[in-house]
Amino acid sequence: MSLKTNFLPALLLAVMPTVAMAEAVAPDDVVFEDDVIVASLTGADGNAVNGRKVFANRKQGNCLACHINADLKEQLFHGEVGPPLDGVADRWEEPELRAIIVNSKIVLGDETIMPSFYRLKNGARTAEKFQGKTILSAEQVEDVIAYLRTLKE
Amino acid sequence: MKRVKKAMFASGLLAFTLTLNPAAQADPDDDTLVIDGVEVITSAKGKEDGPLDELYSGWRFRSDETQSFQADDFENPAFVAIDQALEQFEVVEGAAGKACASCHEGGPEEFEGLRAALPRWNADTGKPETIQHIINECRTERMQAEPWKWEANEMLNMTALVGLQSRGMPVDVQTDGEMSPWYEKGKELYYTRVGQLDMSCANCHEDNYGNMIRADHLSQGQTNGFPVYRLKWAGLGSIHRRFKGCMSNIRAKPYKRGSDEFVALELYVASRGEGLAVETPAVRN
Numbered sequence: 404m405s406l407k408t409n410f411l412p413a414l415l416l417a418v419m420p421t422v423a424m425a426e427a428v429a430p431d432d433v434v435f436e437d438d439v440i441v442a443s444l445t446g447a448d449g450n451a452v453n454g455r456k457v458f459a460n461r462k463q464g465n466c467l468a469c470h471i472n473a474d475l476k477e478q479l480f481h482g483e484v485g486p487p488l489d490g491v492a493d494r495w496e497e498p499e500l501r502a503i504i505v506n507s508k509i510v511l512g513d514e515t516i517m518p519s520f521y522r523l524k525n526g527a528r529t530a531e532k533f534q535g536k537t538i539l540s541a542e543q544v545e546d547v548i549a550y551l552r553t554l555k556e
Numbered sequence: 557m558k559r560v561k562k563a564m565f566a567s568g569l570l571a572f573t574l575t576l577n578p579a580a581q582a583d584p585d586d587d588t589l590v591i592d593g594v595e596v597i598t599s600a601k602g603k604e605d606g607p608l609d610e611l612y613s614g615w616r617f618r619s620d621e622t623q624s625f626q627a628d629d630f631e632n633p634a635f636v637a638i639d640q641a642l643e644q645f646e647v648v649e650g651a652a653g654k655a656c657a658s659c660h661e662g663g664p665e666e667f668e669g670l671r672a673a674l675p676r677w678n679a680d681t682g683k684p685e686t687i688q689h690i691i692n693e694c695r696t697e698r699m700q701a702e703p704w705k706w707e708a709n710e711m712l713n714m715t716a717l718v719g720l721q722s723r724g725m726p727v728d729v730q731t732d733g734e735m736s737p738w739y740e741k742g743k744e745l746y747y748t749r750v751g752q753l754d755m756s757c758a759n760c761h762e763d764n765y766g767n768m769i770r771a772d773h774l775s776q777g778q779t780n781g782f783p784v785y786r787l788k789w790a791g792l793g794s795i796h797r798r799f800k801g802c803m804s805n806i807r808a809k810p811y812k813r814g815s816d817e818f819v820a821l822e823l824y825v826a827s828r829g830e831g832l833a834v835e836t837p838a839v840r841n
Contacts, residue, residue: 465770468770469769480768480770481768482767482768482769482770483767483768484764484767484768484769516755516760516763516764518752518755519754525749525751526748526750526751526752526753526755526806526808527750527808528751528809529750529807529809530804530807530808530809531809532807533751533752538752538753
């Protein structure tokens, strides 16, 4: 019993990149209120500088695969599957942005091609390596939100 | 306040659909594919009740440079493979002491039209057969030689040679009768969202063809050019290799090459391209 309680935090610490993340709300526990998520997933503000990297990184957000974003013009290729995200902070409040990124289906509709970045229930046959994992960590989601909030026109 | 936003978003979405909806505004280019003075059609009318109004070959979505490789057999890197297959055709292999040419005395030209109609029903196995199955049946049953692996160079080369004999002929596969359950299975696979990124083939190749997805110009994901020479692979690749790649990219566990699932999917995707001309061996980036 005491072994268990000692073991768990150590395990979490080993798996999670930072200590702060140990407090992040789990994907299945995220609370949607009227299709928005009010509270930060980590309980803290995100880091916009890192969010910009997550946005562009092909193995993380890869948001550029589908969205044009003038702020990242040093990146050669911007996709056009979704709308440009220039000025996105003028169109959406933070809780709405959080909902779109956590579970795009709830806000944009079931048919959307946009992935849900902080949800465990994804498509069938998810490759073993990605099973039981969200595309982004709670911290990365908050970082992306912090970054999106800088995109004003 | 939120109401307003929602409404705004809805109308924003509508405007977005109207202007960017690829079905309305797909932008394959207007180039014409002419090989050795013969035009190969790269678009066709979709079937009345089909998912696509207009069909476009993947060639129409590639850059001028990539396109130019395919417009000249001397520049098409796949023709090295064709030459190798022509040699292979004469090579005696297996316990029966035969070469392909021993029985197919008319040469590969005997296979004109075959590629356009594959996969087709095989009454003996009670399953559809692809070009790979057909060639391996000749190897194992008739030559008593080892089968070639799906993605082996010999197999790729030979499927390119056999496919070339149908170049320019319209794709036309059987989807009814015994093929019907396989067609339905393939269709289901096509529209099922898979992988951590949670997408179906249709999300990219039906809803978004014509759009750039990062550096890639999305096509309709047609199979009329396979096996294709892909510059990225620096070689030929089968239809199932491409299916695998697309599934892996969305972080799904792909089916195996030659699996019933991929054969069903191959049949269904072929049916989506009925009317397009066979382009084997096509060149892609």
